[in-house]
Amino acid sequence: MLARHHDPIVAIATAPGRGAVGIVRVSGKAIAPLVERLCGKALKPREASYLPFKAADGQAIDQGLALYFPAPHSYTGEDVLELQAHGGPVVLQLLLARCLEAAQAEADSGKPLLPGLRLAEPGEFTERAFLNDKIDLAQAEAIADLIDASTEAAARSASRSLTGAFSQEVHRLRDALVHLRMLVEATLDFPEEEIDFLQKADAYGQLDQLRATVQAVMQRTRQGALLREGIKVVIAGQPNAGKSSLLNALAGAELAIVTPIAGTTRDKVAQTIQIEGVPLHVIDTAGLRESSDEVERIGIARAWEEIAAADAVLFLHDLTRMAEPDYAEADCQIAATLQQQLPATVPVLQVWNKADALTPDEARRQSAESAKQFSTAAAAGPAGEQAPLVLSAKTGDGLDTLRQQLLAMAGWQPAAEGTYIARARHVQALQQVEEHLDIAHAQLHVDSPALDLLAEELRLAQQSLNAITGEFTSDDLLGVIFSSFCIGK
Template sequence: MLARQQDPIVAIATAPGRGAVGIVRLSGRDLSAFVRAFFGRALSPRHATYLPFPDAQGQPIDQGLAIYFPAPHSYTGEDVLELQAHGGPVVLKLLLARCLEVATQPGEAGRPVLPGLRLAEPGEFTQRAFLNDKLDLAQAEAVGDLIDASTEAAARSASRSLAGAFSKEVESLREQMVQLRMLVEATLDFPEEEIDFLEKADARGRLARLRETLAAVMDRAHQGQLLREGIQVVLAGQPNVGKSSLLNALAGAELAIVTPIPGTTRDKVSETIQIEGVPLHVIDTAGLREATDEVERIGIARSWAEIEAADAVLFLHDLTRLGEPEYDAGEREIARRLPAGPKIVHVYNKCDARPGARPAAREGERYVALSARTGEGLEALRALLLELAGWHAQPEGVYMARERHLQALRRAAEHLALADQHAACADQALDLLAEELRLAHEALGEITGSFTADDLLGEIFSRFCIGK
């Protein structure tokens, strides 16, 4: 996309399907000649003008609003023209085709009115906003996150990132790093001054405060990533332990079929719910057992694949069947195959049928007793899932973040930790300290786009919808 950023572009900017309003958007270096050719007149900048959108014969395709945003006061930083028509797919396609047709008409000196006008690629309008310094990279990504937000909390967090909350935190860190780098590199340039740098400039104190601030930013970024991506929760266990009933109870709807017949669930059933704004992608799987039916065997194999990929596994146990030799043997076999680690939560279901029955928890085991039928214990399970995900409320509000942001923050933290080690050396290895600070500074710059490879830009913007 970068190689063709000089081309004018056009696209339908609203979602596919029928709607009250649909938008065709153009962006380019100079659209004034195109505007005159399309409408036979100029348009007042940034004023909505109601007029017909004519076809090649001068007949109206539709009546609507045209808004012309001359550069640089536009979304992309280039000239932008928006045609707001009725939101029928045929109408919008006719307008799009008419724009491409007008662009090829001869204008001054016989040249096309708008040479090179082409259909926009996914995310190209927002990419141009980034390249023209209307948005930094974190803000540009927040545009996509706001569109894709699955909860109200995620939408508000994406809006904060789009407004620059996350970028301001990162830039503040970078400014502090610049000041520290200046002190270190000045000392490297003038060693004859014999200044005790670490003592007089309080370099270690500054570095400690910088690391503390970075840790706080990383924590809030992790919360933002949870709001964006949520956590993958798999319900696992033997047949008829209540997995489908628990999915229905968590979702508040009858999503999965519940019967007393073992093997009712033969393939995964997925549903996204939210707890305190955090999306939970809950997957109900086939009951784990030795199956003779080929279809059920395939479902069980898929269940194990989902378990391996999950962020959290709810291992359901039936309190009414504990102690039965065959059932207990099945429990041991599942426990043997489950992945080791803290992502396993033991859920003892049907506590309403066995009042007071609470198995003794093993050391380090996470467990909760509940009734999927009555709802008893569901709040405790929700709280445990949030704890497992690492979620905690932020009084100042959370900004949206992505995995690449967290990776950059982690690299910056690692470089600052090494810088601290060099600062603590008796011989004051200032050249190594300066290098680690430089690397940490660059890692933070990747978040806002100060240091970003072109192939990464292509990957980021290709995930946007066309027209945005």
């Protein structure tokens, strides 16, 4: 544990701004003398006391509730004091200053009452909860995800992770992996015993079961990561195809300016929408075309930059202009460029807009004929061949179908009751586990398995699993994770 983790800390634990209630939190070892100095009396553990909070000169700063949680029965595992006052910024700053001042005041021994008390860093209270084994790292991350949850589904999933649902999955995997490692390493350590673990202990079956379980957990973890992070969807197409209108229709608000003038959108307009609780970060971009206007050219260059960084691209066509050879040719050129520049894993969804300007039969015929101009790979990406998706951003017809297509592109499956929140690093860690188990599987099936290599792959797989819950985690990673928390949490 780093030296700074031994310092007592204090911070305002509620969000900035005015509110009905604000909280100042102190955490550290042996803070009971500070509690008595601040509150004027000793407090009963875990019992709220209504009392005045006084400045050094005896004048009241405020009246409120004080709660004292002696270690280890507290959020951080240390002694914790919470002062709950009225939520005005000035009041809370005065209370914070009073805590720091009282800590430096002399005790009867002539020494500071609580030496070293300092302002907490972002996420430091939760970091201490992790370091003191109150929660594991996956649960700590779930706390931040619960605070940041933007949908009911995300909040429920974060709550499941916080209660340990995800961690329990990881621990079950680890226990099975440790059992298999024990058999392999026993053979290495005691070759005279002639332990034939390959057949007697069904090592083949154990490893196959491990691999199948990892795949199942990874699938649920991908769904959890999708709930937390969503995907970036870029709307691309020629000017006046209706990109801004489509963004407005999906968002349900007039976010982007819409005019009949080609090139109205000069820069990206972004909005996060939610479909069945999944966040989709949708970006409207400048129309793609050759232009002599310097400002528009910059906007087009930025559009291609956004497309290159997209998780999925929505390629919008104007049904009313598909019969124009120049327009159709330009769309084909855009499709070819998308196919060249985007990885095969990034899907491109073809959408035909302005169906309201044609009869239903004309719209179906025009979109079907237009779809033939695009290759299967360019039209649908890894999802395969797709039927023409026809809609009207103006009237809203076809938007529900588009929303379901966007969910499918994101890889979302209807949320099961047991879905838990997860992060990209969890998915990456499980991928590493899968890779090591695949190598172990290959090694196990050669004629003369090298058991030392097999044991090493199993050890590396366990190390990747431990990184999820923090049982094996670098200090650098901890710094990155907890620095994203708010101060006071």
